[in-house]
Structure formats: C-alpha cells, structure tokens
Amino acid sequence: MIDGTCAKCHKTVSIYKVNSHLNNCTLGDKTGTNHRSFILRIEDLDVQRYWMYLKMSETATLDDLDKFLRNIWLECCGHLSEFNINGRRYERQSEFCEGSLDTKIKAKEILEKGLMFSHTYDFGSSTNLQITIHGEYHDNTKPKNNIEILMRNNQIEQKCKLCGKKAELICAECYYDEEIFLCESCEDKHGGHVVSGIVNSPRMGVCGYE
Numbered sequence: 001m002i003d004g005t006c007a008k009c010h011k012t013v014s015i016y017k018v019n020s021h022l023n024n025c026t027l028g029d030k031t032g033t034n035h036r037s038f039i040l041r042i043e044d045l046d047v048q049r050y051w052m053y054l055k056m057s058e059t060a061t062l063d064d065l066d067k068f069l070r071n072i073w074l075e076c077c078g079h080l081s082e083f084n085i086n087g088r089r090y091e092r093q094s095e096f097c098e099g100s101l102d103t104k105i106k107a108k109e110i111l112e113k114g115l116m117f118s119h120t121y122d123f124g125s126s127t128n129l130q131i132t133i134h135g136e137y138h139d140n141t142k143p144k145n146n147i148e149i150l151m152r153n154n155q156i157e158q159k160c161k162l163c164g165k166k167a168e169l170i171c172a173e174c175y176y177d178e179e180i181f182l183c184e185s186c187e188d189k190h191g192g193h194v195v196s197g198i199v200n201s202p203r204m205g206v207c208g209y210e
Contacts, residue, residue, distance in 0.1 A: 002049060002153045015051075018151060022053065026150050027137055035139040038111050039150070042069075044202035045118075045128040047179075052152035055137065058108035060146035062090050066103055068147045069119060069129070073201045076209040079122035085110060086117070125207045155200040162186040169195040175205040 003014050006025055013021045022039075036058045044050040050073070056065060062083055070081070083090040083103065091100040111133050119129040158167040158181040167181035173193040174180045181198065182190055196210055203209040 002156060004051070004151045004153045006151050007149045012154065013151065018053065022150055035142050036108070037137045037139060037143060038107055038133050039135040039137055041132045041134040043130050045130050046202055049156070050153055050202040053134070053150040055143070055148050055150055056107055057143055057146045058106065060107050061104050063092060063103035064146050066092065066119070070121065074121040074127055074203050076203060076207045081119065081121040084118045122207065127203050127206065153200070158198060160186050162189055168198055170198055170205040172196050172205050179205070
C-alpha cells in the first residue's frame with residue numbers, strides 16, 4: 001500500500017508505521033473517559049490504492065459517515081449508497097429498499113473494535129470500500145467535529161502513456177479496460193476520448209467524478 005500523510009503534523013508516514021505515528025502524534029494520551037470515538041481504517045476494494053484513517057465520535061451516525069465519504073472521496077451524481085454490516089443493509093431513509101435499516105443509527109449502537117463492514121456508492125459504476133474499526137479512543141474534551149481525518153494515502157504521480165511526462169488526466173472511456181493517464185499536451189492524440197483530472201480518490205475516472 002501507498003504511504004500517507006498525517007493530517008496534524010503533515011509528515012509523510014510509512015504505511016507500516018501508521019499505528020505508532022497516530023498514537024504518538026494525533027491521538028496522544030488516552031486517559032480521558034468523557035467522550036469516546038472510534039478509529040476507522042477505510043480502504044478501497046477496487047483498485048486497492050486508496051486508504052484513510054478517521055476518528056468518528058460515538059454520537060455520529062452512519063448517515064454522517066456516508067456524507068463524509070461522499071464529500072471527500074465519492075460524490076459525483078447523487079447516486080444511492082449503502083453500508084452492509086453483519087449481513088444487514090443500512091441506507092438513507094429516503095433511499096429505503098425493502099429490508100434496509102436507517103443510517104440514522106449512532107455509532108455507539110452498532111460499532112465495536114474489530115468490526116469489519118462495507119460501504120458501496122453507486123450500484124451501476126460502483127465504488128466499494130472496506131471499513132474496519134481499528135480501535136477506540138477517549139477524549140478529555142468533546143471533539144470539534146463528529147468525524148475527522150487522521151491520515152490518508154498520498155497521491156501517486158502518474159506518467160503519460162504516450163510521452164512519459166507527468167500526467168494530469170485519466171481517460172474516463174478506457175477506465176474499465178485499462179487505466180490510461182495522459183498529459184494535457186497528449187490529450188488530443190488519444191482519439192478524442194472523454195478525460196477527467198487526476199484526483200486522490202478511488203472514484204477517479206468513474207462516472208462524472210471530478
């Protein structure tokens with residue numbers, strides 16, 4: 001997996017040292033007991049290149065987490081999404097399918113250390129995530145945000161398939177067969193295909209994501 005950057009100190013950290021760095025830099029002392037949070041490790045299951053660690057308050061809901069993931073990684077055209085936890089589907093109330101449960105459920109009612117579950121955005125051109133409850137953390141004071149990033153993967157620098165220079169674009173039409181990266185100078189040489197910008201997201205090149 002790709003190394004990442006700490007959201008607090010902005011240091012690049014080896015994927016193998018994430019746990020120790022978070023404990024020493026971001027999480028620090030765990031003596032407080034008033035406000036419990038869950039530490040989430042989130043990985044994409046499609047290209048297996050993207051990951052992040054989040055801190056989620058026990059009073060935040062699955063709906064809050066869905067919105068957070070949409071804002072930072074997923075949202076393109078307002079597609080449906082769902083969580084699958086222990087074989088049960090959780091969807092937004094306005095998107096209910098038969099047998100689904102409400103994402104308004106709070107983290108403390110359903111999450112626990114070691115739990116692994118999935119999140120799917122868009123049931124056509126799907127982006128699939130695996131979420132693991134990596135641990136728990138107790139704050140002395142109430143966190144400013146219900147969900148915050150602790151660390152996320154760095155963007156890989158891609159090379160243009162045609163000339164080898166640094167790429168800024170990805171071919172959206174070729175995405176499902178092959179990831180083809182292009183520089184702006186070579187865009188017109190690639191058959192006039194639809195392209196989109198390179199972004200640090202597992203949704204890159206999919207549907208209308210920018």
